[in-house]
Amino acid sequence: MRTTTGTGRRGTSAEPAGLTVTKGGDDAQLVQRLRVSDPLAFEELVIAYQHRVFAVAARMLNNRAEAEEIAQEVFLRVHRAIRDFRGDAKLSTWLYAITSRLCLNRLAASERRLAREDDETLDRLPGREADAAAELERHQLQAALRQAIAALPEDRRIVVVLRDLEGLSYEEIAQALDLELNTVRSRLHRARLELKEKMEKFFT
Numbered sequence: 234m235r236t237t238t239g240t241g242r243r244g245t246s247a248e249p250a251g252l253t254v255t256k257g258g259d260d261a262q263l264v265q266r267l268r269v270s271d272p273l274a275f276e277e278l279v280i281a282y283q284h285r286v287f288a289v290a291a292r293m294l295n296n297r298a299e300a301e302e303i304a305q306e307v308f309l310r311v312h313r314a315i316r317d318f319r320g321d322a323k324l325s326t327w328l329y330a331i332t333s334r335l336c337l338n339r340l341a342a343s344e345r346r347l348a349r350e351d352d353e354t355l356d357r358l359p360g361r362e363a364d365a366a367a368e369l370e371r372h373q374l375q376a377a378l379r380q381a382i383a384a385l386p387e388d389r390r391i392v393v394v395l396r397d398l399e400g401l402s403y404e405e406i407a408q409a410l411d412l413e414l415n416t417v418r419s420r421l422h423r424a425r426l427e428l429k430e431k432m433e434k435f436f437t
Contacts, residue, residue: 260324267315279308282325285399286332292394293336295383303339307331322408329401330409333391340387381431389424396421 263281266274286307290300310331382390395401395409403421407414 264315264324267312275308275312278311282328283308285325286328289329289332289394289399290336292382292398293333293387293391294339295379299339303332303335306335323405326401326405326409329395329399329405330411333395333410337387337391377432378428381428384431385424385427389420389427392417392421393424393428397425 263274263278267278283304287300287304290303290307291297294300294303307328311328382393385393391410392406395406396403401409403414403417406412407417410417412420
């Protein structure tokens with residue numbers, strides 16, 4: 234499987250070199266337990282982070298089955314590599330980094346570009362009960378936003394997913410994607426302009 238490249242990226246491996254977990258708090262304790270093969274630690278890791286990992290993969294790939302495969306691979310890589318990390322970054326940042334790289338690698342694969350998108354995955358969002366007209370409008374808006382995000386170039390799509398949907402800081406995104414901070418800001422700015430233009434067309 235090929236890796237993707239882009240302006241401002243300093244590396245493209247699925248597991249960024251030197252990206253490690255922070256010492257301090259519950260994450261540090263969890264990492265220490267993982268390093269000594271605590272039988273319950275890996276299960277706790279999956280429970281704590283599986284939804285966030287899957288959400289990123291689903292929004293990037295727009296395919297539930299592929300997102301599940303990516304999520305499984307993320308945790309397998311964590312299990313294999315946990316003893317090699319020194320403690321420089323948040324556990325969540327490391328997980329987002331691996332997830333992002335795997336998604337970008339999958340999108341870069343020629344066979345993936347020929348696959349049909351699963352529009353159902355990102356539509357399954359919880360909501361309050363409403364009358365039929367309001368519910369229809371909500372689904373139409375969600376579909377338009379999903380399609381607008383999916384239409385973004387991959388390097389811009391990932392920063393939108395991590396910043397606007399997952400709430401990472403610019404610094405965390407730069408670390409997760411191994412990008413310069415200004416590159417993150419520039420890509421996010423361009424992506425938001427594209428999304429604004431696409432959504433304005435939806436409302437006109």
